[in-house]
Amino acid sequence: MTRTEDPRLIATRKLALDAALEILKEEGVLAVTHGSVSNATGISRSTLYRHWPKLETLRNDAFLRAATSPNFAPKTNGPLRADLARMMGNLLTALSETSWGQVVPQVIAAAATDPQARTVIDDFMKDRIASVEAVFTAADERGELCKSAPVRQLVEMAIAVPYFRKYIAGLPLDREWLDAHVDLICQLAIKAHDR
Amino acid sequence: MTRTEDPRLIATRKLALDAALEILKEEGVLAVTHGSVSNATGISRSTLYRHWPKLETLRNDAFLRAATSPNFAPKTNGPLRADLARMMGNLLTALSETSWGQVVPQVIAAAATDPQARTVIDDFMKDRIASVEAVFTAADERGELCKSAPVRQLVEMAIAVPYFRKYIAGLPLDREWLDAHVDLICQLAIKAHDR
């Protein structure tokens, strides 16, 4: 119960986690250890053990740092097609360029056995799903959607396929694929039930 | 260039890989080592090093063992809805029960850095996608599909969402979700373009 946070604590913590995230991206989870972070930062190994007595906690903190970095503002001005295209474009950018994109498979694997990692990715995805869902509800308020459009399913499809292509099927995420994808989703949202 | 394969080689190899796969499922990739496999099997560590001088090769062989186990026969008798429901049911079963389902996240993570693991999962997914695509083409030959149905996209959607829900979003794969999912895909295949 210290009065204020000691600036040394904060500095060390930040320095260590930045390096840990870098290692996580470059070499994978199993490369993130007290030793490797110590080498990368110059921070003493014993100090790192004092901050993160368990290796698991060090890795999870690195995960959290990655998870909170990409920030998506869901703009919902234009027609559904434009809004969705913009969001999906952002997603593709994130997957291919940001630290999160490179860390995702590591977190997925860790989540299989580590509940804390599972929580990290669950929370992140809830946010992501909510963002896309907001685009649809905004479109609905503008009267663009058909009454019985299965919004929730469409949102999941919109997000699931790019993740699937990149991480699971090893397929490319190029622009022409993206256009077709967005087209199909929009088509569904607008005309799905007029049978 | 031995005349025949020494049965001792085969036996050791099988014993080791069975154990390696078990460890892979239970404890993750990083737990698969010459030491752990030796402990689990009683095979000498030095013998394991002779078979797999690099740890990477041992792990990849374990992956391959997992990848080839679940086998899906794409039956394409009935109407599209029934065929697809059967296939997706099989997929859900595989994801929740078989060794492959438990190994998938491990392979995904490894594939990020290891090209051989990437190949393993790519090949497996190509097969899986082809199986589902066969269901659609069969339906097409029966005249069930609309002319401009985006078959390839539908196939990817059908498969992507369950993987996404299980591994990435941490959402359940229950039966009522499956029904809704299959319904939507079928609806699209049959009526997608009549605008």
Added chain:
DNA sequence: TTGCTACGCAACAGATTGTTGCATAGTGAC
């Protein structure tokens, strides 16, 4: 200045990794 605390350093035991030499025992050919 005065406590307090974070840090670096060094040393340590223990476990793990990768390698090697040698003895044993299973294998296939004759």
Added chain:
DNA sequence: GTCACTATGCAACAATCTGTTGCGTAGCAA
């Protein structure tokens, strides 16, 4: 059965990694 061949187990080894501890130093807040 005898024979050469080879896969295996065993033991020992250096090298590395992991986790812990005690002590001295230096930065921090009052």
